[in-house]
Amino acid sequence: MSTPHTLNQYPWWKYLLIGLVMLWGLIFALPNLFGEDPAVQISGARANIAIDAAFQEKVAALLDTDKLLHKRLELEGDRLLIRFADPEDQLKAADILKDRLGRDYIVALNLASSTPGFLRAMGLSPMYLGLDLRGGVHFLMQVDMDATIKQIEEGYVDEIRGRLRNDKIQYTSVGRAAGGGVQVEFKDSAERDKAMDLLHKDLPNLQQTEPGPSSLKLTLSEREIKEKRDFALQQNITTLRNRVNELGVAEPIIQQQGSDRIVVQLPGVQDTARAKEILGATATLEFRLADEENDWNQAASTGRPPINSRLYKDRHGRPVLLQKRVMLTGDAIVDASSGLDSQSGGPAVFITLDGKGAKRMDDATKDNIGKRMAVVFIENKTETKRVDGELKKTAYTVEEVINIATIRDRLGRRFQITGLDSTREARDLALLLRAGALVSPIEIIEERTIGPSAGKENIAQGFQAAFISFLVIGAFMTWRYKWFGMIANTALAANVVLIIAALSMLQATLTLPGIAGIVLTMGMAVDANVLIYERIREELRNGTSPQAAIHAGFHRAFDTILDSNMTTLIAAIMLFGFGTGPIKGFAVTLSIGIVTSMFTAVTGSRALVNLFYGGRKLQKLSV
């Protein structure tokens, strides 16, 4: 064993290492000191709208003419940020700017970090606060994949029918099979074999089986199903992203979760009803010609429409008879915007089609000028019911004729729908159309709204609990372990700084349970010190010299500390794997806290103890 003089002394590089780690911690934790400014964020509604210095001047002029108090304007890439001193100015400015700038720009409320520019330039930012701390809406949405596959199979039914007809292969029926797949019935097996050759060539993706002598079943391959599911999910995410942009939310989160779910988080949004109207409904459009030859009311009263027509209702419940043939579907729409019709002055939706859609529209309308065309708005909704304890999900569609108008001209790439009740309705319809028709029905399966005041209260209470907890633990440690207790408290403060630094660096979401995790790790971090100090006391009681007792205390307690922290870390990791949202926040802070506390409570406090006591002749220890 070494002599007491060389005991408890760290080589210089260890102090340097600890110093560097703490410096790192302080720098990364620094941005959290500055707080946030209420701000208004302006970005372009479309890609071709420039947000540049000229625009900044225009906005500055607008603010000046309306005498809107603001701190400053900042141009950040493709967005303009206006900072305000208080939220009231912010709300007033946002309303006025929304009005003045029109619909080419998205004006959103935001909280902008007041971190100084030089820190931001270094890539430093404060902790990312979860919705429970900043207020906002959280949605969890589920894409109905069964419906997606069904739609795809129905598409194949049409396609197969067309191909068989083209090749003059005689079939008796084509339809979706009960258990999935497409089933075709033929007159005889010779016709079927011809069809098999043709479809094998034309549609090689489909797997063929023969359930009967004159029937053929075609199914999607596993790989294709997976591709289609992924595609449906991605398309939904893209669409949701577009729609969220329309809502004007500053820092939205739209993420895939699992194989068929999407998380949408909208900080600051309060009007959930409107958010849901726009996010939740999936709408498709169909353009159909009106049936001009038959009596609509008669068809409605008998309930039996003519063979080539379908009976619909308009929004007032009046019957509308439309041709079965669909002229065009919503997926051909490239853009839709609302505005005022130059002729009638009423609200209108302007629609732009893609090339293929434009050609079909042109073909369909050129011989039908003067006839009426209807737009059918199809909403896909899903509901989940509990039947005998089992969850049953049913998807249903609501079809409604939202507009019926006379075709005034050959319609091409651009045309307009008029006859809408209000500008707001025109705007919402255009919004849904522009975002693109969703291919798959989507259902909100979880929703959480936290008001902004509740968020602030949560932060205040969380920090209050953390602060008081720190004081109470600090007082207790000082009382029980004197100077060594003070060293433990210093290590504890360093631990909190490191946790905050790690959270800021990782940009992990801080939630209220996350703050609970920090409070809990504060209690657990001093556990390590308690273990060490109790061991030192025990060694002293056994008659060991002070220096040797310190050495033995740190040395012998280490295994115990490692073991006990490892087991908690195992639980925290399990929690992380299972957790969603706020709970994940708890798991993250707990894990980070355990790791940093190992460093501060063992290495950090050892360094301080060595610094104060190392290499000195000691008669007594203040422990």
Add this chain to the structure above:
Amino acid sequence: MWRFDFYNTKIDFMRWRKLAMGWSITVVLIALGSLLIQGMNLGLDFTGGTVIEVQYPQPVEIPKVREALATAGFGDAQTQHFGTSRDVLIRIPPREAQSNAAALSNSVLSALQSAEGGAGATLARAEFVGPQVGEELVEQGGLAALGALAGILVYVMFRFEWRLAVGTIAATVHDVVFTIGWFSLFQLDFDLTVLAAVLAVIGYSVNDTVVVLDRIRENFRKRRKGSTQEIMNLSINETLSRTTMTSFVTLLSVIVMYFFGGTVMHGFSIAMIVGIVVGTYSSIYIASATALYLGVSREDLLPRAKEAADESP
């Protein structure tokens, strides 16, 4: 000065192990019985449904809120004050048509605002959880708990010895059942944060156990004399001070959280408080006593090389 030390104690813990075991088994049976008969008062996260928290500018009476809700067609809603007399918590069970349930919070709020004395009421928090989400959570929560237990079992087996590992797990399961049983017995709201606390209890409860086990191992190696029972007693007495002290410090921070962390953290704090207290007791008693019943002996804890030498005739 009184320093609540437990130094130089010579309590014969193992002598009372039968009593302790009997007590623990009784408590666990009561907890399981309560779980079977009463079940859990599961929170929104697990059952699905809607919870709405509304803040009024002035104190409001619950019957009036109920009346306003009933007229709006929410007769099945549960209403209670939450924190202050200005805050009201409304729970609405899962509805038949889910698409309507998702829009519920807005209609509830507008119904309250239009009722007498409701002007200026604001939505503080609204949560809607679909039934399928809840079912998954129960399943995943159970899996996470089992995963944590399995991970800890493997770790303790690797670091110590299988009998001690089994003892540790017995102690941990005891703590979890006790904590969950507490929530069942008193019908406290068991939500997602409480589940997180229970998982944290699993991790933390092992902390104290490991302290005792470490000392048992150390003493077995250091002392050549003494029966297993004596060594265990000695180890528990030697570590008593730090076992209680570490629990006490963590308990402090959790108690602070209960009083100052806001109502949202109440369930979490209670679960942690119960779990830590019970965890300290079980570390002292259940873990070592179980290992003793399983017949752990000095030879099992000696370093590997020596162990091999001892086994050779």
